Amino acid sequence: MKDTGHADQPVIEAKGLNLVFQTADGPVQALKDVNLTIGAGEFVSFIGPSGCGKTTFLRAIAALETPTSGTLTVNGMSPDEARRKRAYGYVFQAAGLYPWRTISGNIRLPLEIMGFDRKAQEERVQRVLELVELKGFGKKFPWQLSGGMQQRASIARALAFDADILLMDEPFGALDEIVRDRLNEEVLKLWARTGKTIGFVTHSIPEAVYLSTKIVVMSPRPGRITDVIDSPLPQDRPLDIRDSREFIEIAHRVREGLRAGHHDE
């Protein structure tokens, strides 16, 4: 298993976290009493039906949403301080590449903003392009690439500045099964190589079980955590591990967790 020895120094820690959205139809409790600790180097998946607050929680970690009450710390700081210290890279469901910039230009953008010098920018762009297997596509514009390639470019962009935390919000949700399998494998390799802490939102059970060291099962109305599963799967995971007994058992427990969340509505 991945080194989780730093669990005593949590990277992300939420205690009694509540988040209420004020909408036209009145307040909506997006997160209710969320408690969670994520250690360094963990791969944590958040799974649940839409409206369960998994994306909201990820956005709160990234300081894109502000919790109503409770505490949330990232590397011991408030999420907003961590954001300004560039503690994480964020990958959204859509690639969100800027169409007026080439692939290289897109990956270079956060580096420009963070003030890396020109030489370092070039080196890092080349390195992450290789990492996501897009070498040679740097001069293309985003709209000239397939959806899967665009998403890989957006992952490269999030990796370029080498933040310790990688937050991914259904990054492969819009891609077909085959591309998705391949990218899942690549993400696992990437995680093994870089040792980053990864938060990964999904609503695919196999994806969550295949990728994670920890699976957080959530349910809606109000958004809350119903189960946290520490995966016993080994770190080295070929795709066919999904046919193993252990894998199926974990998947079963996740499914049970999701169903339980639905019953006590």
Added chain:
Amino acid sequence: MSLALILGLAFWLGAWATNALVARHPFGRTPAGRIFVPVLFGITLLVLWEALVRAFAVPTVILPAPSAIAGKFAESTGLLWADFVQTVLKGALSGFVIGTGAAFLAAVACDRVPFLRDGLLPVGNFVAALPIVGLAPILVMWFGFGWQSKAAVVVAMVFFPMLINVVAGLGSAERMQRDLMATWGASYWQALWKLRLPAAMPFVFNGLKIAASLALIGAIVAEYFGSPVVGMGFRISTAVGVLNIELVWAEIAVAALAGSAFYGLIALAEKAVTFWHPSQRT
């Protein structure tokens, strides 16, 4: 049926057949073919115009023949050039640059300070609603008979359309792209420069194109309310008074050429800057 009419109709039918042929031929899809068809169509209109005027002996005051206009154009190039410089280069262009530039800066200010957005947009709206024929005489009194008052009219006309376009453009970046900027810890100005201004460019060019045609109209019409003895608007109003209709048409031709060139330059710049936009991709 007169000879002119027969010749004109014959040319029309011939050109029509040629265009139909070219459009079906592979040549019609080459860049040269794409220019050839509309040019031939334009020439056909001129030939028909000439033929009709001659065949029915239309009085010059009603409609002069294209050849007469072209003759007048050729013999008064010096005069037309002076009018062009006065009205287009001095009045319209300087007003266009000042007006759209000021609107651009005002839009950024509106974006930065919500208080200004709530205060400035209604004022801009109010100024845009003022009729130019009411505004122009007042601005002529304020800024004198020279091109400066024409530029002022143009500024008043182009400011608002440009302002609302740029304000809309600055708001057009997608939420996700703005969130990305936030996750990288970008400052307001970094996000403006690297994301929101590039994203606003299609809107900016829309504003510029609208402003370009308004600028020409404004500069010409404003001269009706007082000008030195030069300028396209001045020339048109005085030439009409002495029934020098060919000269009026020659000025109209100058205005049409200047307006098309102005618009074309902006469209070219737009193509270069917003090449990434779905409407520009080829």
